[in-house]
Amino acid sequence: xxxxxxxxxxxxxxxxxxxxxxxxxxxxxxxxxxxxxxxxxxxxxxxxxxxxxxxxxxxxxxxxxxxxxxxxxxxxxxxxxxxxxxxxxxxxxxxxxxxxxxxxxxxxxxxxxxxxxxxxxxxxxxxxxxxxxxxxxxxxxxxxxxxxxxxxxxxxxxxxxxxxxxxxxxxxxxxxxxxxxxxxxxxxxxxxxxxxxxxxxxxxxxxxxxxxxxxxxxxxxxxxxxxx
Numbered sequence: 001x002x003x004x005x006x007x008x009x010x011x012x013x014x015x016x017x018x019x020x021x022x023x024x025x026x027x028x029x030x031x032x033x034x035x036x037x038x039x040x041x042x043x044x045x046x047x048x049x050x051x052x053x054x055x056x057x058x059x060x061x062x063x064x065x066x067x068x069x070x071x072x073x074x075x076x077x078x079x080x081x082x083x084x085x086x087x088x089x090x091x092x093x094x095x096x097x098x099x100x101x102x103x104x105x106x107x108x109x110x111x112x113x114x115x116x117x118x119x120x121x122x123x124x125x126x127x128x129x130x131x132x133x134x135x136x137x138x139x140x141x142x143x144x145x146x147x148x149x150x151x152x153x154x155x156x157x158x159x160x161x162x163x164x165x166x167x168x169x170x171x172x173x174x175x176x177x178x179x180x181x182x183x184x185x186x187x188x189x190x191x192x193x194x195x196x197x198x199x200x201x202x203x204x205x206x207x208x209x210x211x212x213x214x215x216x217x218x219x220x221x222x223x224x225x226x227x228x
Contacts, residue, residue: 025055026063030168033072033083034140036175040085044073070165072172086173092216094173098166099212102147105163106208109153111199117149118197122190129186139184140171146189150196150208174219188214 029049032038050060064081067073073081124142128134147167151160188211195207 021055021059022062022066025053025059026066028053029063029067030172033172034168034175038083040083040176042083043079044081044083046081070169072169086176088220091170091173092220094166094169095212095216095219098163098170099209099216101159101163101166102150102212103205103209105151105154105156105159106196107201107205108155109150110196110201110204112153112155113149113197114153118193121146121149121193125186125190125193128184134184136174143184143189146193 038044044064046057046060046064049064050057053060064073068075068081072084074084076082121142124145128138128142131138144167148160148164151163154160192207192211196204198204
């Protein structure tokens with residue numbers, strides 16, 4: 001009997017570890033996309049990617065399946081998995097959805113972000129403001145710190161996960177279309193944080209809506225300028 005049970009236990013342990021491995025590979029693939037190492041139209045060879053990430057092909061395949069569900073890659077019968085194109089129109093639609101969801105998250109999060117988290121975000125914003133030319137990675141890290149805290153404080157795990165998914169897509173699009181590091185408004189983001197921290201739900205909602213609208217307009221203007 002023990003000879004039967006032991007392989008069964010080992011199989012279950014491997015299955016329990018797989019979601020964790022898939023998540024790690026997924027995060028690594030997202031970072032590769034954000035860094036612009038893969039561009040729209042590039043083919044992802046499963047075997048080579050597994051070697052690059054020092055992982056087996058199973059979690060790579062599962063992570064690519066998740067990316068496909070999110071629209072970041074797609075399968076072609078003759079070419080395999082390919083990085084998806086991302087139009088400006090699709091990006092504007094993405095930001096419009098973010099505006100709706102993150103505005104509601106800001107309303108729900110008003111006055112609910114813990115003080116230690118507020119302090120760490122303000123400190124990160126101040127540090128970022130000291131750099132004349134911060135890297136794209138530095139900007140995204142601070143931006144995610146702020147928006148992630150708002151999403152978490154809203155108290156709805158599904159809403160927070162959707163917001164993070166949409167923000168990942170925003171980062172990937174920026175990496176595709178904007179090789180020049182965008183400007184980051186430290187004062188604007190600090191003011192947004194202060195409004196949400198104040199506890200006024202309606203002001204928090206409006207502040208987040210205005211913030212994302214200004215980001216959308218700035219990016220569209222930059223893209224329009226690059227096409228002239």
